Amino acid sequence: MNSGGRRLLIGLGNPLRGDDAAGLLVAREARRRGGDGVEVIELEGEPVDLIEAWQGAARAVLADAVASGAQAGAVHRLDAAAGPLPATLAGPSTHALGLAEAIELGRALGRLPGELVVYGIEGERFETGAEPSLAVRAAAAEVAAAALDELR
């Protein structure tokens, strides 16, 4: 599966809203571990910027927080190149264009990486100023390892 092109790990989130930082924690952990030739990007803003961020990437892994009602720290792995994210994980996003929509916009424009995997980490607290929960921190480390492994 390694056939040239950029390999990207993108963590999404907001560092000031508790478990919403999950994707950023994944990115930071991945950077600490060091992925051989894997670019690590932290994205705090608008998910639509993903379409530029993954420009030219052959393979990309995205990590983000989700709130689907599962236990905090639960990890969902989704193949976004195969089709839209399931509605239960597509929300909630406080952004006008959420992650699922940004992926569909990329698909409509023919601008998705050839391989695109999304890891969703189940969060439990999203209050302003809150620290990420222990369950999410542990899951972030696990996802960082798994994502680097996928991108190897």
Place this chain on the structure above:
Amino acid sequence: MSEGNGTRRIETPALARVEGEGAMHVRLRGEEVLGVELRIYEPPRFFEALLRGRALTEAPDITARICGICPVAYQTSACQAMEDALGIEVEGQLRTLRRLLYCGEWIQSHALHLYLLHAPDFLGFESGFAMAAEHGEVVERGLRAKKVGNRLIEAVGGRSVHPINVRVGGFHRAPERRALEELREELERCREEALATVRFTAGLEFPELERPYELVCLRPEEAADYPIDRGRIVSSAGIDVAAAEFGATFEEQQVPHSTALHARVRGRGAYLTGPLARFNLNRERLSPLAREAAEEAGIGAGCANPFRSIVVRAVEILYAFDEALRLIDAYERPKRPAVAWEPRAGVGHGVSEAPRGLLYHRYEIDDEGRIVSAWIVPPTSQNQRSIEEDLFEFVAAHAALPDDELRHRCEQTIRNYDPCISCSTHFLRLEVERG
């Protein structure tokens, strides 16, 4: 939806294409509108509490996290409030950089809203990506504009989201002129595309709605400047005050159905802030190209139809490209990236024009430079009453429409404001109840 007791109600689980989460509820008896409520339930005021006891230098970076779309607005209003409290002025090339950074934010924020969130309403699509399948070239134009806006923010602010180069007094490092000049070619290309976008928006069909808003925006003391980064607060009903008079001029009220406070002009009522206000009160300050494009688009003599705000945003994007190019031409790297200051106790006020309207910050700081109190009034909470009044009038005039059509038009009415509900405070649910 019909219910057994004769009540009709339409619900959408979450209003799409707005920033943040909220709900709207419309009640009708026959064709009489009984009430309209925009409900916002995320408590935003935690930020004001979070700031207390922090160093004044932290305010720009902390408040920028209120919003991933308009962080520059938060940083600018926060810096200017602190500078006011400290008694320093940030002028010359540092002001040029601040305004240039802000142009980048206007471009990326307006482009996102116009092309991906609002245009689908006029073209009959459920979403930006549904529209992309048929109007790929329009969406690509929007993404290019957004990208160059982001690059401008990166060049001045260090990165495109939550810039890290901004500080009280100016910047950590002033960019090289060359780094800005590298953007010229792409800015010029996107300016041409922005001109095409003004024409594109002018050709859309607009529902009829004209309202006698009290328009509120900034007006810079520099006669040639369209309001972006600073100015006095003015209104179509004669307000003309400095930022420090914000609290004496406007008041905020708790309403039971929303966690965002409602703002109004003291002794009067609702007011409107944002592109329509800026354009109507300052359009003679636009660049010649933007003015000409507005004329051609049929809004040269002003515009009171909130649905036409998409045309005004297109004109403002064009202006922001023009202005960014002008500012880059005028830029010379300053010797010092920031004005020096010493902490002192005081109160400061800062205002700027976020893409969606006036953003006011007020801070009280102690003699060691710690924040004693913070007060932040975002544009969407200022516009909340006007949004409800627009909805009331629109529904009253179109109550005979089928529920689905009415719901769609109500959502469009809300999106006219490019509301940033996450700034003002979460999901917009929409309910129409017919009794």
